Amino acid sequence: MDPVAGTCQGFVLTNAELYREAMADPSAATPATATRRRPTILDVAAEAGVSKGLVSKVLSGAPGPSAATTARVLAVADRLGFRKDRSATLLARRRTRLIGVTILPSNVFHGELAEEIQATADAAGYEIVLGSITETHDERLAIETLIDSRSEALLLLGPTMPESKLAPLIAGIPTVCVGRSLNLPDVDVVRADDGRGIADAVEHLVSLGHRRIAHIDGGPGRIADGRRRAYRSAMRRHGLDAVVLPGGLTEQQGAAALDALPAWGDVTAIVAFNDRSAVGALDRLEREGITVPGDMSVTGFDDSILARHCRIDLTTISQSHHGQARLAFQAAIDRLDNGPAKRREVVLPARLVIRGSTGPAPGGRAEY
Numbered sequence: 615m616d617p618v619a620g621t622c623q624g625f626v627l628t629n630a631e632l633y634r635e636a637m638a639d640p641s642a643a644t645p646a647t648a649t650r651r652r653p654t655i656l657d658v659a660a661e662a663g664v665s666k667g668l669v670s671k672v673l674s675g676a677p678g679p680s681a682a683t684t685a686r687v688l689a690v691a692d693r694l695g696f697r698k699d700r701s702a703t704l705l706a707r708r709r710t711r712l713i714g715v716t717i718l719p720s721n722v723f724h725g726e727l728a729e730e731i732q733a734t735a736d737a738a739g740y741e742i743v744l745g746s747i748t749e750t751h752d753e754r755l756a757i758e759t760l761i762d763s764r765s766e767a768l769l770l771l772g773p774t775m776p777e778s779k780l781a782p783l784i785a786g787i788p789t790v791c792v793g794r795s796l797n798l799p800d801v802d803v804v805r806a807d808d809g810r811g812i813a814d815a816v817e818h819l820v821s822l823g824h825r826r827i828a829h830i831d832g833g834p835g836r837i838a839d840g841r842r843r844a845y846r847s848a849m850r851r852h853g854l855d856a857v858v859l860p861g862g863l864t865e866q867q868g869a870a871a872l873d874a875l876p877a878w879g880d881v882t883a884i885v886a887f888n889d890r891s892a893v894g895a896l897d898r899l900e901r902e903g904i905t906v907p908g909d910m911s912v913t914g915f916d917d918s919i920l921a922r923h924c925r926i927d928l929t930t931i932s933q934s935h936h937g938q939a940r941l942a943f944q945a946a947i948d949r950l951d952n953g954p955a956k957r958r959e960v961v962l963p964a965r966l967v968i969r970g971s972t973g974p975a976p977g978g979r980a981e982y
Contacts, residue, residue, distance in 0.1 A: 769789075
């Protein structure tokens with residue numbers, strides 16, 4: 615959808631109508647036909663024998679026109695083959711009802727968040743514009759694209775940009791950060807309690823008798839740093855040595871992180887940064903002939919669709935993507951409707967979901 619196309623009184627001839635005309639008369643399928651003048655509100659008014667203002671009322675659903683007049687105007691509009699340009703009408707009111715959402719397409723959890731945000735927006739009469747972050751289109755470009763697309767507010771899913779660079783980029787635009795704590799006065803935050811989630815994963819493994827527990831971290835980002843610190847803190851509480859394996863966000867990085875193990879027997883459990891890196895570790899372990907959970911237990915983070923797959927059956931931490939999506943969207947709408955407000959940070963509880971990838975430590979004794 616192009617939010618700046620057309621005018622508030624413009625109409626769009628559909629491709630289906632062009633196709634029907636072309637099939638009825640092959641000569642109709644010409645560039646001249648495809649680019650002919652679109653019918654205007656004046657054309658509808660003249661054909662229906664009413665004023666332009668009356669047509670506007672009928673098309674907008676305003677009170678006043680009789681049932682008979684309304685039916686006649688709509689019939690003429692249908693015969694002329696147009697539909698009202700909703701986006702242009704909104705622009706004329708200085709509103710687009712577009713909410714921009716940054717998303718890492720390869721991140722399964724982001725996809726689930728975006729799906730829930732879309733459902734929430736549909737129910738509220740808003741539309742979502744996705745700004746993809748890829749190797750050739752970084753986070754800055756994604757945000758700039760959303761702003762250029764006239765997004766009224768922004769939902770940033772797990773942003774990685776430093777606050778100093780992000781602040782001037784989003785200045786003046788209602789913004790909500792999802793999944794990461796940001797210390798910016800005008801940016802609301804909705805996130806899960808990552809620290810509690812990681813601590814619960816470590817606690818679960820310790821209760822199964824594991825003492826040699828490694829963490830595949832998520833790289834240099836702010837979210838990864840928080841989960842890494844939570845892992846170290848949880849291990850200290852149990853008097854255990856922390857083993858951090860440099861990892862990342864993807865399956866490939868999760869698999870490669872195991873190269874840092876001096877020997878497979880040195881560790882009996884892994885707490886991965888996210889579900890994707892955990893799945894990569896599971897694949898690597900299988901290739902090495904190491905059984906899960908017999909020889910090694912593995913936990914993830916996100917409770918994404920990957921974790922729920924019956925062949926993976928991953929113990930993980932649920933972030934409540936439904937709750938995060940709904941609360942983040944509502945926070946953005948509140949700022950749009952009510953103007954500047956005091957910054958809010960909503961922290962949702964994280965929940966340990968136990969599945970088949972974790973079990974008692976080899977030769978150890980589980981503590982229940």
